[in-house]
Amino acid sequence: MTDQLEPMPGDWQRALAIVAHPDDLEYGCASAVAIWTDAGREVSYLIATRGEAGIDSLPPAESGPVREREERASAAVVGVHTVEFLGHADGVIEYGTALRKDLAAAIRRHRPELVITLNPDDTWGGTYWNTPDHRAVGRAVLDAAADAGNRWIFPDTEAEPWAGVRWVAVAGSDSPTHAVDVTDGLERGVRSLMEHRAYIEALTTEDPEAYARNLIEGFAREEARRFGGRPAVTFRLFNH
Template sequence: MTDHVNDQLQPMPDDWRRALAVVAHPDDLEYGCAAAVASWTDGGREVAYLLATRGEAGIDTLDPATCGPLREREQRAGAAVVGVTEVEFLDHRDGVVEYGLGLRRDIAAAIRRHRPELVITLNHRDTWGSTVWNTPDHVAVGRATLDAAGDAGNRWIFPELVEQGLEPWDGVRWVAVAGSSSPTHAVDATPGMERAIRSLLEHRAYIEVLTDQDPEEYCRTFLTANAQAAAARFGGRPAVTFEVFSR
């Protein structure tokens, strides 16, 4: 793996109009890149969210039948704060998402529906910075998203999608991975940071079981610290970072 630690981060490409963000759980995008999303929607770009699960296994004290709808509501509210109105759920089971043809097909279908130029996902590698183990759901969804960006443009992969009226879309130009330990690009986090904090705070039921800290203080501390950590590599500006794969 290439070591980018001493490299300066490049600005994200900006010659696009539509993005689709694909992650495993409610809150993944709010932890990962909501400040960037806020800046993009402010600029008139369209961003839609696709979640593989409803996060129903995420709160130990809540039965999944109760937790799933609650976390869906929190996700829709968090998305709205940063200007995202299209939020879809695939209904894969939280905690046991499997990488495979079914997941690739579901994501490829969504890419064909939304026809994005930019696809966003979350860290698909085994660890976070080599010291914290990633979850199987993140790995499965991230890897499937990288693959589905190509699947979406090939009519002979999942031909049943064409039969369903979903013509191939070969217009994905980049897949941007948030939360990567090897970032290449960044977005200035300052304009969207306050909305990113409010967006993450919409996941209050989930956050309150994670920490005894005041929820707003927790959200602010987490997001600002992550953004500030990238500043030295982005001209001194707090930033949301991405590892960008061109297509």
């Protein structure tokens, strides 16, 4: 018998999703974002890089603006209208105090109750090695959520300390604890990923819609077994 996951908390109003690259949130998490914005909650995106090293056939100076445009269009599909890019170099993000400070400063500006990030573990499912950028950003987010509330850590940020983060939710975790029923957000999750057309077309010869639909619907169906048979996006939830 598969252990059933808890529903994600619903008593919050503002969330900030922080990931390394354009498209990180679209590989599954965006369907949950659509559910949240439908409920009147405010979700903003913070992307550490512009994804400029992600398309082999395009040099970074050309790829970066393309991927930034695709991410803004993708976010709009699921009701997100604030998308910020920190401009760290794609592929070589370093975990450390500089990154933690940038993220703490953003958390202080946005003042979220819920912070969302991506799997910071070494692997995906114990089989695929995770990228250095995902590991660095995910770990820094978990630390920065606490840093943001401590007035003596990074005291020179423009915004005042914010100790109001109640949870950090990690998407793509191998050991999730909570889930969101994305029945009503699944189609927008698919369309959100489809907005990354240049990236998808460089990645695969498969039709972009078929590629996006197979992935997003497949992920949600796979997680349904742990959430009462309902298509789901899962998270590992850390309390703050």
